[in-house]
Amino acid sequence: MMWNSFGFYADLYDTNPITGNDQGERLLVGRAAELRKVKTRISNRSSVTSIEGNNGVGKTSVVLVAAHQLDRETSQSGKDSLLCLPKLFQIASDEDATEFKRKVYASVATLFIDREKELLRRMDLQFALGPLRAWLENPVFRQGGASMASFGGNLGSQPNSASGFDLQGFFNIIDRLLDAAFSDKGAVICVLDNLEILNTSATARDKLEALRDDVFAAKGIRWVVCGARGIVRSVATSPRLQGRIIEPLEIEPLDDDCIADLISARVEEYRAGPQSIPPVGVRSFEYIYSILNSNLRDALKYAGDFSLWLEDEGNYVPNGDELHGLFEAWVADLSDRYESALNVPPRAWQLFDDFCGRGGSISPSAFEEFGFNSSQSMRGAVSRLENGDLVVSEIDETDNRRKTINVTAKGWLIHHRRAGYVDRGG
Ligand SMILES: Nc1ncnc2c1ncn2[C@@H]1O[C@H](COP(=O)(O)OP(=O)(O)O)[C@@H](O)[C@H]1O
Numbered sequence: 175m176m177w178n179s180f181g182f183y184a185d186l187y188d189t190n191p192i193t194g195n196d197q198g199e200r201l202l203v204g205r206a207a208e209l210r211k212v213k214t215r216i217s218n219r220s221s222v223t224s225i226e227g228n229n230g231v232g233k234t235s236v237v238l239v240a241a242h243q244l245d246r247e248t249s250q251s252g253k254d255s256l257l258c259l260p261k262l263f264q265i266a267s268d269e270d271a272t273e274f275k276r277k278v279y280a281s282v283a284t285l286f287i288d289r290e291k292e293l294l295r296r297m298d299l300q301f302a303l304g305p306l307r308a309w310l311e312n313p314v315f316r317q318g319g320a321s322m323a324s325f326g327g328n329l330g331s332q333p334n335s336a337s338g339f340d341l342q343g344f345f346n347i348i349d350r351l352l353d354a355a356f357s358d359k360g361a362v363i364c365v366l367d368n369l370e371i372l373n374t375s376a377t378a379r380d381k382l383e384a385l386r387d388d389v390f391a392a393k394g395i396r397w398v399v400c401g402a403r404g405i406v407r408s409v410a411t412s413p414r415l416q417g418r419i420i421e422p423l424e425i426e427p428l429d430d431d432c433i434a435d436l437i438s439a440r441v442e443e444y445r446a447g448p449q450s451i452p453p454v455g456v457r458s459f460e461y462i463y464s465i466l467n468s469n470l471r472d473a474l475k476y477a478g479d480f481s482l483w484l485e486d487e488g489n490y491v492p493n494g495d496e497l498h499g500l501f502e503a504w505v506a507d508l509s510d511r512y513e514s515a516l517n518v519p520p521r522a523w524q525l526f527d528d529f530c531g532r533g534g535s536i537s538p539s540a541f542e543e544f545g546f547n548s549s550q551s552m553r554g555a556v557s558r559l560e561n562g563d564l565v566v567s568e569i570d571e572t573d574n575r576r577k578t579i580n581v582t583a584k585g586w587l588i589h590h591r592r593a594g595y596v597d598r599g600g
Pocket residue numbers: 187188189190191192201202203204205227228229230231232233234235236428436470471474
């Protein structure tokens with residue numbers, strides 16, 4: 175395996191969120207304040223905690239580690255326990271509230287079954303989990319979705335005795351379980367992640383409103399909702415949800431000063447020997463993190479791509495300085511290749527440079543600041559940039575207008591190249 179040949183047990187630059195366990199706690203750096211805030215919200219309020227922040231900034235990781243810490247810190251608290259559910263929920267625009275509830279309740283059942291002995295003791299819980307096992311093992315139930323509708327569709331009205339499984343019956347068991355397990359303070363922490371996949375605020379609002387009085391209000395479940403691009407903020411101000419969602423907590427990019435800790439935590443965790451040298455060390459990671467406008471997931475992705483390249487070409491050397499030289503050259507080469515494949519007219523390039531100069535996220539209504547006399551006239555140049563994947567526009571389906579225009583990772587690499595490979599990190 176490639177990581178072995180570099181002297182490590184596992185992928186140092188995995189782009190998945192940090193998991194809610196002891197290892198995750200060691201890998202998460204620079205988030206003491208955020209952890210404290212997330213934990214305060216979850217443990218003191220029964221309303222939905224909400225988190226807003228750019229894609230790849232580290233929202234999910236913070237929430238999962240916070241949940242894990244709460245789980246541990248309440249391990250002696252009996253029915254006041256807060257349990258970390260090691261699973262993330264998403265809701266698609268074509269998914270109904272019942273199907274969503276099925277997924278959530280099935281995961282809650284799995285959590286109790288997986289930790290049966292510990293939890294029965296911890297919460298002094300007299301509850302037979304056997305029937306839940308039968309539910310979870312039923313293939314039709316596990317599959318959910320369309321096949322579920324055929325027998326679980328008319329919820330409550332007609333228990334499907336032929337199959338022996340009706341969905342409402344399952345929901346009732348879980349509600350009883352949660353009721354028996356927790357006081358008003360205790361709960362399973364559930365995360366509804368990536369709300370932005372719903373695309374429009376209107377869809378997101380509809381979905382969450384549908385959950386409001388049901389799974390969001392369920393006793394023994396405490397929710398955290400994460401999303402990017404302002405969608406959580408917009409949902410939180412909906413009159414029908416306002417009372418149930420706590421003002422969003424904004425997660426900002428990890429400070430540059432934390433990168434050294436980030437790399438050393440990973441090296442420490444995964445190294446096979448005392449001298450292992452990571453393919454992308456602190457200096458290189460700071461370099462790419464700064465080029466990519468502090469997007470952690472993008473920086474990890476390119477660090478992983480570079481590692482692959484080292485392996486493919488047999489270029490790995492256990493020497494940090496040499497590796498950094500190779501990394502700079504690789505980044506330069508990659509940006510060159512990106513740029514030479516593009517066909518962007520000068521006016522669009524100028525606009526792109528202006529976007530980058532303004533931090534990479536702009537509103538189309540700001541056309542005047544970019545020297546255009548209408549948003550329509552700026553549109554053409556923006557389209558050229560979109561075609562080259564230098565920027566992406568978020569479109570509001572309800573009125574088809576572009577809400578924000580954001581520079582992509584590829585865009586930032588090209589910007590760096592156009593700026594003459596200046597190391598902005600200093
Ligand atoms: N505080 C942190 N310390 C170390 N790595 C982090 C930290 N926060 C996030 N990461 C890493 O960055 C990537 C993006 O984090 P993630 O939580 O998935 O972001 P988001 O949910 O905001 O899109 C993941 O690979 C994760 O492992």
